[in-house]
Amino acid sequence: MVKNSGSKICGMVITPIAIKDPPLLNAAGVHAPYALRTILELVTESGIVGISEIPGNVQTNEALESARSMVLGMDPFHLNALQNRLAAYFGDETAASRGDTPWDQRKLVHVFSALEVACLDIQGKMLDRPVVDLLGGKMRDSVPYAAYLFFKYEGAGGVLGTGQDPAAMGWAAARQKEAVDPEGIVAQAKAMCAEFGFQSIKLKGGAFEPRLETDSMFALYEAFGKDIPLRFDPNAIWKPETGLQFGKELEPILEYLEDPVRGQQNMADLRKKLGIPLATNMCTTSFGDIPSSIRLGSEDIILSDHHFWGGLRSSMELAKMCRTFGRDLSMHSNSHLGISMAAMTHLGAALPEMPYALDTHYPWQSEDVILGGKLPIVDGAVAVPSGPGLGVELDRSMLAKLHADYLACGLTKRDDEAEMQKYHPGWKFETIRW
Ligand SMILES: O=C([O-])[C@@H](O)[C@@H](O)[C@H](O)[C@@H](O)C(=O)[O-]
Numbered sequence: 001m002v003k004n005s006g007s008k009i010c011g012m013v014i015t016p017i018a019i020k021d022p023p024l025l026n027a028a029g030v031h032a033p034y035a036l037r038t039i040l041e042l043v044t045e046s047g048i049v050g051i052s053e054i055p056g057n058v059q060t061n062e063a064l065e066s067a068r069s070m071v072l073g074m075d076p077f078h079l080n081a082l083q084n085r086l087a088a089y090f091g092d093e094t095a096a097s098r099g100d101t102p103w104d105q106r107k108l109v110h111v112f113s114a115l116e117v118a119c120l121d122i123q124g125k126m127l128d129r130p131v132v133d134l135l136g137g138k139m140r141d142s143v144p145y146a147a148y149l150f151f152k153y154e155g156a157g158g159v160l161g162t163g164q165d166p167a168a169m170g171w172a173a174a175r176q177k178e179a180v181d182p183e184g185i186v187a188q189a190k191a192m193c194a195e196f197g198f199q200s201i202k203l204k205g206g207a208f209e210p211r212l213e214t215d216s217m218f219a220l221y222e223a224f225g226k227d228i229p230l231r232f233d234p235n236a237i238w239k240p241e242t243g244l245q246f247g248k249e250l251e252p253i254l255e256y257l258e259d260p261v262r263g264q265q266n267m268a269d270l271r272k273k274l275g276i277p278l279a280t281n282m283c284t285t286s287f288g289d290i291p292s293s294i295r296l297g298s299e300d301i302i303l304s305d306h307h308f309w310g311g312l313r314s315s316m317e318l319a320k321m322c323r324t325f326g327r328d329l330s331m332h333s334n335s336h337l338g339i340s341m342a343a344m345t346h347l348g349a350a351l352p353e354m355p356y357a358l359d360t361h362y363p364w365q366s367e368d369v370i371l372g373g374k375l376p377i378v379d380g381a382v383a384v385p386s387g388p389g390l391g392v393e394l395d396r397s398m399l400a401k402l403h404a405d406y407l408a409c410g411l412t413k414r415d416d417e418a419e420m421q422k423y424h425p426g427w428k429f430e431t432i433r434w
């Protein structure tokens with residue numbers, strides 16, 4: 001029984017929010033005390049509200065706003081026509097428009113992802129089916145994620161600043177602790193795995209010189225043994241010779257090595273010399289990159305991200321392409337809340353194959369914007385929400401609070417370099433450092 005079919009979209013609400021984010025280190029600097037996200041609501045004539053969440057950036061929000069006239073009056077099932085109109089309006093986004101940072105800065109893919117996920121949420125609510133059914137149905141009931149470790153400074157972000165919350169216990173306390181050496185990373189991993197039961201571990205590198213970071217991987221191997229797969233990601237900041245030296249060292253203990261070097265050619269050259277899979281969310285990041293990826297052989301695993309690949313259905317198309325061309329597909333993340341987590345989990349559940357646990361920053365976030373609090377991670381996995389659409393609803397009082405935080409914090413985009421300069425004046429992001 002189709003409820004309210006034919007209902008057109010008559011309302012579009014864009015709400016920028018700021019969420020507390022700990023001082024996590026990466027190749028481009030350090031996370032600011034708040035990570036920015038944007039929440040989109042699309043409202044149909046019959047009153048159904050579809051929601052989505054994308055990385056927050058004032059330029060993306062303006063781009064989303066500029067799509068308003070194409071969205072109002074549209075049928076939420078007519079996504080192909082919308083995608084064509086947006087592509088014509090925004091024009092080509094080249095690989096260069098992604099930017100050099102670990103995160104993606106393109107507009108069209110973010111805008112379409114926001115609109116597509118909110119429309120799928122509406123479709124699911126109209127049909128009384130979960131989004132995973134709109135992607136072809138569940139291949140699994142829950143989706144495994146990896147513990148995502150970071151070198152970090154003391155603090156949990158937001159108004160907590162760099163101080164500790166004395167009342168915090170368990171992971172809430174461990175999340176605040178400094179981790180700048182192998183001991184700190186092992187302690188972080190133990191606390192995160194104890195709380196969430198993760199069965200795979202990823203360490204974000206690129207913050208310190210390769211020896212310290214590689215030693216941290218060996219310390220994790222020592223602490224967790226060979227049964228917990230390990231990954232390492234220095235965000236392409238290594239020179240080719242560094243990639244070869246440390247890639248060889250890490251070979252015996254890694255499940256895969258993520259973006260050791262910059263660019264498809266360097267990745268392809270290194271891949272020929274290493275005996276472990278290489279993964280990327282930096283050198284093959286759009287459909288336009290696939291032909292050269294195949295020609296060069298730049299990676300084994302593409303880490304998709306529905307926010308960066310233009311939505312959930314595009315990610316399913318990417319899965320087919322990966323199967324055709326002998327790539328594995330897994331998933332990348334950035335600091336996010338429960339709406340993105342729900343969308344990632346519906347997609348993860350629909351993927352035909354899932355050889356690797358997916359990335360998520362979710363444990364680093366202490367707040368959420370969905371009713372009922374954060375989606376639980378149990379035994380390292382998130383159950384596919386069973387309600388109609390995404391299966392999560394907006395907590396409007398949290399939305400208002402997080403929007404007020406956005407206005408108060410004064411941030412308009414992610415800038416980890418500027419944040420790092422507050423700790424180390426004059427610090428500069430170098431795309432290749434070691
Ligand atoms: O959150 C971070 O600092 C990461 O560096 C993130 O921005 C990356 O996009 C991502 O996690 C990655 O896998 O490269």
Ligand SMILES: [Mg+2]
Binds near residue numbers: 235280281
């Ligand atoms: Mg990465």
